[in-house]
Amino acid sequence: MTVTANAKPGGRTLLRPALAAQRRSLLVLAAWSLLEAAPVLLSGQLVAAALDRGFLAGELAAGLAFLMLYGTSMVLGAWAARHAVTPLAAIVEAARDALVRAVVQARLAHAVQGSGPTDASTVARLTRQTEAVRQILATLLMMVRTVVFSLGAALAGLATLLPEMAGVTLGCLAAAGALLALLSVLFRRRYREALVAEERLAGSAGHAVSGLRDVLACGGAGTATRRVGQDVDANAAASIAAARIGSCRIGVVVIGARIPLVATLAMAPWLLRSGAVTPGQVLGAVTYLVSGLEPALRLFAQSLGNMGVQLQVLLRRLADHTAGPPEPPARPGAVSPGPGHIPSLSLRGVTFAYGPHSAPIVDDLDLDVPYGDHLAIVGPSGIGKSTVANLMAGLESCRRGEVALGGTPLAGLAEPWLREAVALVPQESYVFAGTLRENLAYLSPEVSDDELARAADAVGLAPVVKRLGGFDAAIEQAAALSEGERQLITLVRAYVSPARLVILDEATCHLDPAAERRAEEAFAARTGTLIIIAHRISSAMRARRILVLDGQSVRVGDHHALLRDSPLYADLANTWAAAPAGTRA
Amino acid sequence: MQQRDRLLWQVARSTGGWTSLFLAAALLDAVASLALPMALAAAIDAALGGESTGPALVWLVTLLAVSTLAQVAAELVEATTAARATGRLRHRTLGHLFALDLGGQRRFAEGDLLNRLLQGTAETAKVGPSLAGAVVALLTSVAGIVALLLIDPVAGAVFLLGAPVVWRLARGFLGSSTELTERYQTAYSGLASRFVDAMSGVRTIRAGGTAGREARRVLAPLRELRHYGEALWNTQRDVGWRLAVLVAALQVGVLATAGHGVIAGRVSPGELIALNTYLGYAFGVFRQVGTLAHLGRARGSAAGVSEVLNTPAPAGADGTAAGPPLPAGTGAVSLRGVRVAEGDRALLDGVDLDIPAGATVAVVGGSGGGKSTLAAVVGGLWRPDAGVVSIDGMPLWQADQRSVRDAVAHAFERPVLLGETVADAVVYGDRPVAPEALRGALRDSRAESFVERLPLGPDTPVAGLRLSGGELQRLGLARALCRDARILVLDDTTSSLDTVTEREVSLAMDRAARHRTRLVVTHRAATVRRADLVVWVEANGVRAVGSHESLAADPGYRALFQQPHGDAPEDIPPVAEPRTMEQA
Incomplete structure (x- = not known):
């Protein structure tokens, strides 16, 4: 195919492994398709025979016999077409599976490494695009085999019947092919522009629709109408431009099929007079040109071009999304300390900023957290508390300095060991559709029900377990649970995990103070180190030590020392404590 | 029609x-x-x-x-x-x-x-x-x-005889494939919603090192998808086969009849070919x-x-609506007999309220009671089904809507940022905003420090930007503050800020919006204490209006500030000891 041959490597490599794995199906498909073209191959010959030896010779029986033969060949073709569906389905479904798998794995990996958008609209678009590829691929495969085999069969049939015209037809087809190639280049460009315009419109309209309330509140109706309107107009103009080129493609049919037809008819009297051909042969040739060649060529020119380009553009889009994130650097000599290893955490000169030009969020931080410590981190929002949590858990690497666990830098520890040794519970609780047990045992699949029950009791989830109806209760939608219930589930999940360093990043913010106290005390009594990013000052007051972040300096101490030494901490504590005064009126 | x-x-x-x-x-x-x-x-x-x-x-x-x-x-x-x-x-x-x-x-x-x-x-x-x-x-x-x-005519009659059978078969296929297509699509949305689920828990997945397991969980519906996909193909295959045999029979029948016509002299050889082509057109009817x-x-x-x-x-x-612009004024708002309904459900009913010009008014109450609806009605975002809302004496739905937008600025709990860059998003609207106003607004909303830390500062594109709830809220506040509106409607705009930042924002706003009327929907006692007037909204109406001190005599009112924002599990007993901090 001229159209698909130039696909950028990105798009092609996406489908190639899936197609290569289906090589057998492709061969089977080709074999059945060859058989399927039999009626086209035989049509002219049989029409010629039916006329010459049957109807024109006055032999009804012979004519009918040849027609029956033609009918049989059609049934044979249909039978082959029936068998061709199975390998076709296998190829297409396997390709869809491979695409969906590639998209899901790559997007998850990106999201997990924080290197790509993670919104729901991306997901929706990706699933829509993989489905579009499936449908186009199916149609394309079906058409390609029809076109290739019918074109071939019609040409071959013509050559056996009327070799003189077959040569002319072949020349015309070559010219038609050249025209199509030229048009395809132009069309592909226009078509791609049209698709890009469409995507841009979908993007800007989608954004405006999701912000309708905000457009109204900002008095931005005019601005929004203008911005989206521009994309509407661009989209319309691009569609018209593509259609203009598209409508020229009928020229391919004229050159490839209609000129040979006229030529055949113009030559016919002369050929007949010379006795070189019979009337039946002329009619057979016309049959090949009219019912074999023209429909195949029309299909080729009008639809194949579209679909090829569409598939190519879609695959390229998807390829952008299935390229995995950069592989995390290999860790030669990464160690997995033994089970008895006691991980004390230390930070040395840790500095972190999001961009090369942005101000550092953490600057030259030194901190030692011995095994079994209970540390709270406080500071105004946006100061980088979650970033510190990420650095401690090894989810971000610092620009300068070093984070070490048990004396070994995080980068030198085996990833699976690290992920098991450290549990981080973020503010936004992740509860997925599945049973309660699946959710709770997420980090320790082997955990027993007894252990789960004890943990639920300790952390304060027990009433929720009871309400839902035990650990086998199905959670169909996380949204059916309250924010607080979801946080309790993620807390129990971390509690039963094998982790010896637990970091709670405002993981109790939706609990009331009593529930928060209960959960924190449970974690404090658990074996291992506990670090809490505090949402309320009470969390800090329960901790053995407190780290205060204010963007410039860092102070560590206990509550009383900090009240004395850190104006920021004193302010935080006062504001937090003073707030409810009025409520006691 | x-x-x-x-x-x-x-x-x-x-x-x-x-x-x-x-x-x-x-x-x-x-x-x-x-x-x-x-x-x-x-x-x-x-x-x-x-x-x-x-x-x-x-x-x-x-x-x-x-x-x-x-x-x-x-x-x-x-x-x-x-x-x-x-x-x-x-x-x-x-x-x-x-x-x-x-x-x-x-x-x-x-x-x-x-x-x-x-x-x-x-x-x-x-x-x-x-x-x-x-x-x-x-x-x-x-x-x-x-x-x-x-x-x-004979050949034509043969075609007409066979046509209804083909037509029925084609229709039947349309029906059975529709059902399978629906099942296929259901399986697809199952996969997509698992995918969306996982996307919401990336930090947990990352911290747990469970990405591989998550991929398997998301991809589980793939088997079902394949099953229905193949079932669709099978249906298509069987119907296609039967159709093809029928069409072949019909075509041979017509041609045989016409061939007999050639012998009988009814039909010329050329007409036989023409007949074959017309047969193609006739099949188009299906x-x-x-x-x-x-x-x-x-x-x-x-x-x-x-x-x-x-x-x-x-x-x-x-x-725009035909009407004169709002008169100049200091931002007094009055509501009379306001009712807002959604379908059969009243969101607000029988609301009478006077908001004095320049006052800071807190709106409190349980969730679903109508606080946000009231805020939207006051600011002219929601036209009530009955009743009148006036700004400085003029019913706002009779005024030129552009002048209403100029008079009222809104900020929301979860603002949607419009425009290309962060700066664009703050000044978004049909009326231009001066650069100084933008800078001032970023300062007063305490958004300045984190905006400066963005890769390109205020010119950082919004697309792909990952902002925390508190950062988003501060940009939303800046968007409301950068316009010189006489009325500010702040609907739970600081819920994601910690208490210290919230206090800083409040103090800055007290300075910047000294003369403006402020309607603040909030759950925080500290914010309420600073308000001139408190409107207690409950059960789709105004339950009481007064100062915080006077309302605090009511235990139901006090209870509003003793539950954390959002719904906590009911089974957890209330705290008995004196409370030492504010709940966010």
Whole structure:
């Protein structure tokens, strides 16, 4: 195919492994398709025979016999077409599976490494695009085999019947092919522009629709109408431009099929007079040109071009999304300390900023957290508390300095060991559709029900377990649970995990103070180190030590020392404590 | 006439000229194509009869040329008409969407609305050429059948005998494949929602090192997907096979009958070939099954679009309403007998309220009680179903809506950032904002420090930016503060800020918005204590208005501040000891 041959490597490599794995199906498909073209191959010959030896010779029986033969060949073709569906389905479904798998794995990996958008609209678009590829691929495969085999069969049939015209037809087809190639280049460009315009419109309209309330509140109706309107107009103009080129493609049919037809008819009297051909042969040739060649060529020119380009553009889009994130650097000599290893955490000169030009969020931080410590981190929002949590858990690497666990830098520890040794519970609780047990045992699949029950009791989830109806209760939608219930589930999940360093990043913010106290005390009594990013000052007051972040300096101490030494901490504590005064009126 | 059909009619009429052009071209093509087999037959018969094929060939070439040109014209006109009509309908729908008040906007889910705006309009706009094309296709296949009957009535009769069987088979396929397609799509959405689930828990997945397990969990519905996919193929295969056999039988039957006609002298050899071609046209009648479904879809789309267009828009399609601008004033607001309903459910009922100019008014109450609705009504975002809302003495829904937007600025709990960059997003709106106002607003909302830490500062593109809830809220606040509005409506705009930052923002706002009227929906006791007046909203009405101190005598009022924001599990007993901190 001229159209698909130039696909950028990105798009092609996406489908190639899936197609290569289906090589057998492709061969089977080709074999059945060859058989399927039999009626086209035989049509002219049989029409010629039916006329010459049957109807024109006055032999009804012979004519009918040849027609029956033609009918049989059609049934044979249909039978082959029936068998061709199975390998076709296998190829297409396997390709869809491979695409969906590639998209899901790559997007998850990106999201997990924080290197790509993670919104729901991306997901929706990706699933829509993989489905579009499936449908186009199916149609394309079906058409390609029809076109290739019918074109071939019609040409071959013509050559056996009327070799003189077959040569002319072949020349015309070559010219038609050249025209199509030229048009395809132009069309592909226009078509791609049209698709890009469409995507841009979908993007800007989608954004405006999701912000309708905000457009109204900002008095931005005019601005929004203008911005989206521009994309509407661009989209319309691009569609018209593509259609203009598209409508020229009928020229391919004229050159490839209609000129040979006229030529055949113009030559016919002369050929007949010379006795070189019979009337039946002329009619057979016309049959090949009219019912074999023209429909195949029309299909080729009008639809194949579209679909090829569409598939190519879609695959390229998807390829952008299935390229995995950069592989995390290999860790030669990464160690997995033994089970008895006691991980004390230390930070040395840790500095972190999001961009090369942005101000550092953490600057030259030194901190030692011995095994079994209970540390709270406080500071105004946006100061980088979650970033510190990420650095401690090894989810971000610092620009300068070093984070070490048990004396070994995080980068030198085996990833699976690290992920098991450290549990981080973020503010936004992740509860997925599945049973309660699946959710709770997420980090320790082997955990027993007894252990789960004890943990639920300790952390304060027990009433929720009871309400839902035990650990086998199905959670169909996380949204059916309250924010607080979801946080309790993620807390129990971390509690039963094998982790010896637990970091709670405002993981109790939706609990009331009593529930928060209960959960924190449970974690404090658990074996291992506990670090809490505090949402309320009470969390800090329960901790053995407190780290205060204010963007410039860092102070560590206990509550009383900090009240004395850190104006920021004193302010935080006062504001937090003073707030409810009025409520006691 | 139903609304959807009225819209279809409007669209068809507005593209009337072009549609007629398309119809003319398509008809010309159809006529030329129908005449072609006869010309072909004449040429063949002339050649076989040893006569000159010249005149027949001229006729043939002319017909071929006419049909080719007509096809090109029809295709061009069709695409142009559809693109222009789609563009016009989209402009109209967009204009209407942006003129809707909150009540109108909330009738549609976001994804659904986008679908109506993009796919719905495109399908609807195609109605003219679609209908014309369907008519021409139908006429062509009917003409094909008529030609069969004219050339050889016996052969035509054979076709008519077999046709109903084929038609029934084709219809049956449409039905069974629809059901399988639905199941297939359900399996697909199952996979997509697991995917979305996982995307919401990336930090947990990352910290747990469970990405591989998550991929397997998300991909689990793939097996079901494959099952239904293959079932669809099987149905298609079986129906296709039966159809093909029927069509083959029908074609052989017709040709055999015509072959007998050649012997009997009823039919010439050229006519036999023509008959074969007409048979192709006649078979086109079965494709009308798909056309009917297509037209049904267009009607469904038109229903969706016209529902949007018929949602009443109080502001008028151009964002303005006829009326004088609001008088100059200091931002006094009054509500009289205000009722807001959604369907049968009242969100607010019988609300009378006076907000003094320049006052800071806190709105408190349990969730779902009507606080946000009240805020939207005060700011003129939601037109009440009954009652009057006035700003500085003038009913705001009788005023020029642009002047209302100038008078009131809103900030929300979860603002949506519009515009390309962070700076764009803050100054978004039809009225330009001075750069100093932007800087001041970023400062007062305490957004300045984190905006400076962004890779390109305020010029950082919004797309792909990951902001925390608190950062988003501060940008939303800046957006409200950068405009010199006399009334500020702040709907739970600091819920994601920690207490210290919240206090800093409040103090900065006290300075910056000293003379403005402020309506603050909040859950925080600290914010309430600083307000001049507290409006307690409960059960879709105003339960009490007064100072914080006077209201605090009511235990129900005090209870508002003793539960954390959001719903805590009910089983957890209330705290008995003196409380030492504020709950966010």
